[in-house]
Amino acid sequence: xxxGCCGDHQRLSDTADAxxxxxxxxxxxxxxxxSDLPSDVQEAYASSPIVAEAFNVFVxxxxxxxxxxxxxxxxxxxxxxxxERAVSLGARxxxxxxxxxxTIPEGFSRADADEQVxxxxxxxxxxxxxxxxxxxxxxxPARSCNYIHTVSEAAVFARKIxxxxxxxxxxxxxxxxxxxxxxxxxxxxxLLSHVHVPVPDTPECxxxxxxxxxxxxxRTLRSIGYDRRISIEDHGSRFTDFLAQAAPVLRRLKSLWExxx
Numbered sequence: 001x002x003x004g005c006c007g008d009h010q011r012l013s014d015t016a017d018a019x020x021x022x023x024x025x026x027x028x029x030x031x032x033x034x035s036d037l038p039s040d041v042q043e044a045y046a047s048s049p050i051v052a053e054a055f056n057v058f059v060x061x062x063x064x065x066x067x068x069x070x071x072x073x074x075x076x077x078x079x080x081x082x083x084e085r086a087v088s089l090g091a092r093x094x095x096x097x098x099x100x101x102x103t104i105p106e107g108f109s110r111a112d113a114d115e116q117v118x119x120x121x122x123x124x125x126x127x128x129x130x131x132x133x134x135x136x137x138x139x140x141p142a143r144s145c146n147y148i149h150t151v152s153e154a155a156v157f158a159r160k161i162x163x164x165x166x167x168x169x170x171x172x173x174x175x176x177x178x179x180x181x182x183x184x185x186x187x188x189x190x191l192l193s194h195v196h197v198p199v200p201d202t203p204e205c206x207x208x209x210x211x212x213x214x215x216x217x218x219r220t221l222r223s224i225g226y227d228r229r230i231s232i233e234d235h236g237s238r239f240t241d242f243l244a245q246a247a248p249v250l251r252r253l254k255s256l257w258e259x260x261x
Contacts, residue, residue, distance in 0.1 A: 001257065003250060004054060004231040006196075009044035011242065012052075018246035022053035024231040027094070028060065032081040037088065051090025054194065054231060058082065058135070061100025065120040066113045066147070068105065075120065079127050087131045093194050093229065095169055096124075097138035099145030113147065117157060125165040136169035136194040141177035150180040155188045167193035173235050176212045182220045189224035196231050199238040202245070202252045214253065218260035 002021040005011075008029045015023050031038055045051060063078050064070055086094060096102075104113045124135045137154040140147075148154055154168040168191045175182065185192060200214050232249065239245050 001227055002053070002229045003253065004229055005246065005250075006056065006231055006233045009041045012044050012048050012050070014242055014246065016048055016050045017243075019250050020050065020246075022050050022090070022229070024054035024056055024095075024233075025052040025089070026057045027055045027082050027086070028057065030055075030082055030085040030089075032078050032085065037085050041089070045089045052086070053090055054093045054095065054229060055082075055086050055091055056095040056138075056233075057098060058094050058096045059098040059101040061098075061103075064101050065098075066102050066104055066116050067108050070116060076123060076127075079124055083127050083131050083133055087133065091133060093134050093136055094128075095138050095194065095196075096135050097140055097144075099140050102147055103145050104147050114157075117148075118160060121157060121161045121166050125161060125163040128165040129163075134165055134167055134193055136167050138169045138171060138196075139174055139178065139180060141174050143177070144174075149178045151175070151184050151188050151192075152180075155191050158191050167191050169194040169196065170217075171196035171233070172212050172214065172217050173198045173233075182217055185220050185226075186224055189226070192224070192226055192228075194229055194231070195221065195226070196233045197253070199232060199234050199249055200252050200256065202248050214256050215260055218257050222257075222260050 004022040004024045005015045005020045006024045007015055008025055012023055029041055059065060059078060063074050065075060104110060128135060137157055139150050139154050142149060151168055151170050158166045158168055168188055170185060170192060197214055198212065
């Protein structure tokens with residue numbers, strides 16, 4: 001199992017010092033619309049003991065992949081440049097949440113949206129294949145997107161594409177918000193390639209009463225033989241002092257993982 005933490009290059013050194021195995025960075029850090037990768041990003045990773053094995057927020061809302069305003073050339077350029085730059089920083093997995101880019105506009109056909117997403121995923125598979133990259137489809141809660149809310153729904157698209165470059169992700173917070181049962185992971189065990197969890201309760205992080213069950217998730221993951229990557233994603237801004245809190249949070253997660261055995 002590898003443990004990562006979401007954050008950009010400015011948090012990279014602290015992420016490594018806290019003991020994480022990798023960073024999960026936002027795709028916007030790559031600035032795909034510009035001619036070159038920013039020099040400060042290159043320098044941060046060149047001197048880092050860990051790399052960005054994962055990237056998230058793959059497609060910005062300004063480049064929709066669903067709806068009447070899809071620009072295929074813009075989508076292809078974004079996917080191609082993002083893949084090249086992400087790989088240069090160590091990427092193995094890229095997360096397709098991107099609620100703004102995949103929201104179905106009012107009055108637009110769901111069937112047409114499905115076809116557009118399949119077209120997008122085929123493009124991604126073609127571009128990612130020579131790089132050894134995997135795209136994971138992230139189910140999002142209704143508050144973030146009106147489309148693909150559960151791992152089962154995400155798996156439908158991955159199975160239709162039927163290529164190793166397209167897999168699925170589970171996010172513990174999103175699953176809780178969408179009433180997506182953890183038991184459903186057994187049905188997508190062959191597709192599950194990445195996991196997000198929120199910051200757990202520790203003495204260093206304020207307890208807000210909204211704790212989801214990391215232990216239940218970890219027991220489920222162990223039962224299906226999951227052994228890839230788990231990234232901490234701070235949805236609730238619970239890290240108020242990352243330097244002081246990150247290492248204890250990582251120890252807590254590892255302890256819960258062992259407890260789940």
